[in-house]
Amino acid sequence: MVDALIVASGVQEVKESLSAVSSLGDVEVLFYGKDSDKADEVAKLGVKVYVLKSQHPGALFNAVKKLYDEKQPKVIVGYGTKNNRDALSRLAGTYDLPMATDVIGVEFKDDHIIYKRGFLSERAIATEKIPYPAIILINAKVFEPVQREGSGNTEEISVEEDSVKLLEIKPKQLSGINLEDAEIIVGVGRGFKKKEDLELAFKLAELLGGQVGASRPIAADYKWLPEDAWIGISGKRVAPKLYIAVGISGAPQHMAGVNNSKIIVAINKDKSAPIFKLADYGVVADLYQFLPVLIKKLEEKKGK
């Protein structure tokens, strides 16, 4: 028996998960995926680490199930990554376990768990109560990562994949830019008519010493930008001091990713776009007319 089983594919994820379950006793880790060679780093946090080299979601499900059956943890915790959601929702379905996702706060009481999470595409915060055993998937960067040293051991775990075959892995083109660290972000949306026009946003970002991010359709669907530019509830959550949303309507799923910005500016040609109610400063204008003027003014200022 252990109190908690962490299911994670990154070292930072383990540190934050350990922090989320710090009020519980015995914790073990299932560490999986392409970074699983970092398992020693995880063991140095003083936890026992089971290592699954595969990143096949069916193998992950089988590994989690095996450990769950053996260890009967009260809590399973990790980030809400796609692989975690895939494997853990199947575990939840197998044993009718409650599963909370996008958790931003959690209390482990004697006979129940109380957690907080985004609700209504993060227009609201839900507080809910569930019994043990349960699955808790936390948001990244909410729980202070633990700093500690110890010595745990690692043990490789081998399981079958399931009947679904992984035929091929196609890498995505990524920019490698860490939007989470950017102080200024220019966000681009479907107000841009074609990829080449994003040049205007890059020019603006460069003048401001910032980076360019995007709404989901621009990055994931049209692929005009690499997918690590995708901001929102299912992409990155950023917190720059200045977020300039250009040609973005202000859907709650997008705003969930930028609501922690200090100042939000919206540039949109539709004066009834929802983003104006969610921004500090709004400019009702066609981006194709306004951005060149804004760029010129900023250049003039810089020139002085």
Place this chain on the structure above:
Amino acid sequence: MGDIVVLVKPSLNPDMTRSKPDGTVDLDAIPLKLDDIDANALEAAKELKNTLGGKIIALLLLPWGPIQKRTRELKMVTQEALARGADEAYIVSDEKLLPGDPIITATVLSNAIKKYAPSASLVLVAEASIDQTTGQIAGRVAAKLGLPFISYARKITIDGNKIVAERDVEDHIEVMEASLPAVVSVTQEINEPRPPTLLQIRRAGKKPQKTLSAADVEPIPERKKEPVEYKILTVSRKQVIIEGDTLEEIAEKLIEALEKEGVL
């Protein structure tokens, strides 16, 4: 050869979020809509229907009460699912199942698939919903039905008895192959749903639909999630619209405002 089941969720519309005077969410006052990515799932079903040769069955479950007030909204969501390509619809609606709990929802939907769509060769589910966004129903249903599962599909092709899907993981795409029947969750990128035409809307009214009660989809597990509080997230943004006679003037005023804020 087989039918396609599409799980369709009547979700609270976050764009119409309403609050009570005490700052909590007025759940009963928020209207339901056909969930965003369910439209993508229905569109995907339409594209695959000819290959599979069966019909499209929309399966709905009412997750929010009060039931009397939701009747009209539930009807509209059902109509829309039928207009978007479903050939028939099953609607589970029962006081006993309210409010939705993922454990109950997944069990009820799985039971309904076994009973009313036993020849389904594909179950399509949206990656996540707009009200809860937990993305856990597809995996739960796959486990309950004991079927192969592919999550986050951006592209689906069917070849005989096999389904091949491009699965979106954060930093790469996995090409996965499963044998049918299978459960697949789809992402928003899988297609661009076409709005139904007037003719499709008119025809929807004539398609078969059947309302089911909890008794039709037993056994029903115990509820495990209890609401404590739903609180509105108040955004306190300044909401200043910068005005001026020319774009130059507006740009200058904007720069000035941002300098004052200390963010430039």
